[in-house]
Amino acid sequence: MSELKVYNSYSREKEIFKPITPGHVGMYVCGPTVSGESHLGHARPYITFDVIYRYLTHLGYKVRYVRNITDAGHFEEEGRAAEDKISKKAILEKLEPMELVQKYTNLYHWAMAQFNTIPPSIEPTATGHITEQITMIQKIIDAGYAYEVNGSVYFDVKKYAEGHDYGKLSGRIIDDLLETTRTLEGQEEKRDRADFALWKAAPPEHIMHWPSPWGEGFPGWHIECSAMSNKYLGEQFDIHGGGMDLLFPHHESEIAQSTICNGKNPARYWIHNNMITINGKKMGKSYNNVIKLTELFSGDNPVLEKAYHPMVIRFFILQTHYHSTLDFSNEALQAAEKGLRRLWEAYENLGKLEIPDNTTAGDKELDEKVKKLVNEFDEFMNDDFNTAKVLANMFELAPVINSLKDKIIPISALSQDTFNLLKEKFGLYIEDILGLKSVSAADNDKLKGVMELLIEIRKEAKGRKDFATSDRIRNQLSAMGISLKDEKGGGMSWTVEAS
């Protein structure tokens, strides 16, 4: 079997994956800032890294998956910042900071569960690790790479760049960074415009602040990930992941901080997923084109033609390699919806098939083809987690499976070994590694009983050519979102559309 190769953003090359400690993998993924509702953009990294986590686990690694919650910082409740400053009443009505954070954390967890992502091993919060961050900042100050001004602490990028390669990860040229003409608010305190905050003094009206050696304030954005990854995964760990937009300045700064504190790049492999775009534009606050996950699932957004099932989103994302941009459109999602349904039906059909013992391949060519398609699953995943190719092979297998089920191809065309391999790997991949689930709604026993009754009545009606009755049953059910299909050989199957 081929070795796992991953594209390392740091070296810009595909590298063979070798963990620091054999048999173990430490993976840190930048989590969301919970100052607002999770949106479609959040779906991409967490589904991508969920599959990576699942695959590494499948390979036999014991993976410690750490994904943080950014719940500290200078955020305010959406759309209320301005009035808060002038209205005492608004201040009274405002949610407690932690109440706000809890609300959006809960929503995020709920959405991640909808996507069938496995919760991380550790999910540390920034507010829960203030002391660790302060300790780290102090270490950087002591090392001479940070300075304090008016209760805020900044990282001295210019000094760091003298002896280190600041900008390597993101392909930045340090001189350009130092000379950028862009002017931003509140930068007078910095010695150099490329410097970034490790600690910010909090103005009195600020909603979140903690005591520190430099006064009341809150941690800078980059330090939390360094502090928490260090705490739970050590000075150097295997994989650091996140969205491509975090390359600079976030991950670049993390490398700088950790290098000063621990003398090394914190991660061996930097993995970044690309962005989701809408009509060719990145989805983001600044573009005002954000689709919240709750809206996506309910269809309640002007750009959405309908609601989309979380599994459709998951499938849609996995149909593209994680390193490519993924353009969102109703057309593309609806295509994904149909594709997933077809694939899943084939999978269910496969589950119902049985093969007699000691069958030898009656159709050698087909047998070989099936074997090849199945074995390529591993190869494709080993090639930088190419889920798109795995799915393509599954689609190639679908007609074979359906033909076996309809007896267009006799089951004896395949050898017992090949059939078992197909059954085992298809299930392993589609459910355990890709993490897909059925989109059709609830199986419950009472409904099943009712359906069996209706099917029996319809069969009887058809038997006496009472098509008015048989069509009435099918049509009425269809109107309720239950589709009945006549199968070859007189059987009937039914599926309930997800509401």
Added chain:
RNA sequence: GGUACCGUGGCCGAGUGGCUAGGCAGAGCUCUGCAAAAGCUCCUACAGCAGUUCGAAUCUGCUCGGUACCUCCA
């Protein structure tokens, strides 16, 4: 402006220099009381120009177009 990346058939999207990716849509056929589903078949593209090569979607250069990052961002 600087730095990266990208430009694939109606749409979405894989892609290792030579061999039909795949999905959705569309057309035809088979099956079927009808329908749906399923199966089979068809639809063979790689922004433009030049170059390297026996051979390029894949390498090089230029042109055009697009996106991202440089600011909070997944």
